[in-house]
Amino acid sequence: MKNSLLIFLLLSISMMGQDSNKKNTSNTETITLGGGCYWCIEAIFENLDGVKTVVSGFSGGTTVNPSYDEVCTGKTGHAEVVQITFDKSKTNLDEILKVFFTVHDPTTLNRQGADVGTQYRSVIFYRNDEQRKTATDIINDLNKNKVYNNPIVTKVEPLKKFYKAENYHQDYYEYNKNKPYCRLVIQPKLEKFEKVFKDRLKKK
Structure with a gap:
């Protein structure tokens, strides 16, 4: 991945939705994202300024109220996702x-x-047409500018149902920082996030 181009491009497109956000009377918005193990994505977004809640769960499949063990079989059709609710006065979908x-x-x-x-x-599971368009436009821009060496395979689909994962999956990194997966997989991603978005971290 061409890191400098990625950051430059994303900084540019991050301004795309600000005007439309101002027109919306609601001060919060929710989006559901899947990008690998939800422990990783959850830990990152919990540290972004403006994010109110991050809930780990499952979406996109056919099994009703699936368990983690069922999803791990790959037979439910669900993806591990995080449901992110954010304050639009502090951040935006872009x-x-x-x-x-x-x-x-x-x-x-x-x-x-x-x-x-x-x-x-x-x-990306969208809740309305505006979210769908924003996600699609960003993916098209990233592909057009060849930010990655290979085409983006991220799917953009309507959210049908979100199922919250078991309680022990919530805030997993926060309570399990010394476990091997947290140290070897989550921590490097978190450090990358903190480096690139150092001006956008929540104040602790």
Whole structure:
């Protein structure tokens, strides 16, 4: 991935939705994203200024109220996702997607690193046509500018149902920082996020 071009392009397109956000009377918005293991994505977005809540769960499949073990079989059709609710006076959908496309590889089909299976696919579940258009425009811009060496495989699909994962999956990194997966997989992604978006971190 051409990091400098990626950051430049995403900084530019991050301004696209600000005017439309001002026209919306609601001060919050929710989007559902899948980019590999939800522990990784959750830990990152919990540190972005303007994000109010991040909930790990499942979406995109046919099994009703699936368990984590069921989703891990790859037979439910669900992807591991995070449901992100953010304050539009502090951030916007463009920035949310900017972070999303920076911290995971959207060009690998049904995998992120060693996590392999349809449950780890890259996907954006939209709630309205504005979200669909924003996501599609960003993907088209990234492909057009050849930011990645390979085409983006991220799917953009309507959200049908979100199922919250078991409680022990919520805030997983926060409570399990010393476990090998957290140290070897999540921590490097979090460090990358903190470096690229150092001016957008929540104040602790």
